[in-house]
Amino acid sequence: MNKNSEKISGWKRFMKSMTKAHDLGTEEDILLDHDYDGIKELDNVLPPWWLYGFYITIAISAFYVFQVLTNPDDYNQANEYSIAVAEGKAEVEAYKAANPQLFDDSNIxxxxxxxxxxxxxxxxxxxxxxxxxxxxxxxxxxxxxxxxxxxxxxxxxxxxxxxxxxxxxxxxxxxxxxxxxxxxxxxxxxxxxxxxxxxxxxxxxxxxxxxxxxxxxxxxxx
Ligand code: HEC
CATH class of the missing domain: 1.10.760.10 (Cytochrome c-like domain)
Structure with a gap:
């Protein structure tokens, strides 16, 4: 075996471990025994790459739940809304203060x-x-x-x-x-x-x- 084929087989092994794809030609082993108008179903396992992504989202959600429960004031829609509105109003006031001639109709x-x-x-x-x-x-x-x-x-x-x-x-x-x-x-x-x-x-x-x-x-x- 030369170096190249070693690399390829390493990659293949990695792909195999990430997908757990069933070997071609042996579908019989995982064929479910129902038949819908000729359409059959294989009982493939969930591919590990997908499962890992799923586990990561679960881990992240635990982090979020912890954050929300321990900092109710920071993660509260009503608060976020009033903070955003207050910021918006402050920006409008700042703009008005910087451009008084645009808003004061008393000196037209x-x-x-x-x-x-x-x-x-x-x-x-x-x-x-x-x-x-x-x-x-x-x-x-x-x-x-x-x-x-x-x-x-x-x-x-x-x-x-x-x-x-x-x-x-x-x-x-x-x-x-x-x-x-x-x-x-x-x-x-x-x-x-x-x-x-x-x-x-x-x-x-x-x-x-x-x-x-x-x-x-x-x-x-x-
Ligand atoms: C669809 C018809 C219509 C259009 C278009 C229109 N006006 Fe008028 N305008 C009126 C009517 C009717 C009055 C009287 C309002 C009332 O009796 O309260 C009036 C009143 C006014 C007055 C006050 C007159 C007074 O005696 O106090 C001014 C000034 C005026 N219009 C300017 C304009 C200008 C400038 C435009 C265009 C940007 C315009 N109008 C477009 C129908 C129109």
Missing amino acids: VALTDEASIAKGKALFTEKTCFACHLADLGGSIGPNLTDNTWILGGGVKNIFNTISKGGRPGKGMIAWESTISRDERIQLASYIISMQGTTPANPKAAEGDIIWPEVTEEAAVE
Whole structure:
């Protein structure tokens, strides 16, 4: 026997011990005596490699049971859940603290630069606002947005809030905050403000009794 064949037979022996495969040609020895429409069954032993894996999982499960029984607080779904929720909340707070300008609506100011107004105007078409308020903002299903009477309040903060949270239930003005970004809602509000006092082709009659901007005495005399 040369070295190679020794190696092969060693490997074969190892495979044999791990599988306990029954030698070909001697199936008769382990043939069970039932016959299902010609299908017969051999009574093979479970292969040792599989059994060892099974024993390892049993050993590991003993370790887990021990851990769970001795540290009930660490291995408790309710605790794990509340820890995860607390961590998530802390992350949100940290993000808010690091980016206050993204969350504080109290200091929104109307943009007046041309680029932002143009962006707001484009969004007014793109986001289908014109379908209810018309392209010149004169109003149809939705109110006229060029006059100074408001159902939900004028001024950039109120208009931003209406676009974000929507109008009164059932009126048709939905909340857009989940579909339009905060920056874009500010651009839309700024565009609407820039259109104050313009004269649409067929202005819808004034609706709402909140007046903004206030008519100054000088303007009223005009
Ligand atoms: C399906 C029709 C519809 C669409 C689309 C729509 N609106 Fe409205 N909008 C309304 C209605 C109706 C109201 C009045 C709500 C109320 O009476 O509470 C309204 C109210 C408003 C108001 C407040 C007016 C006031 O007098 O207080 C603003 C501002 C406004 N919409 C802006 C927008 C913008 C910006 C968009 C696009 C992102 C938009 N709307 C899309 C129907 C619509």
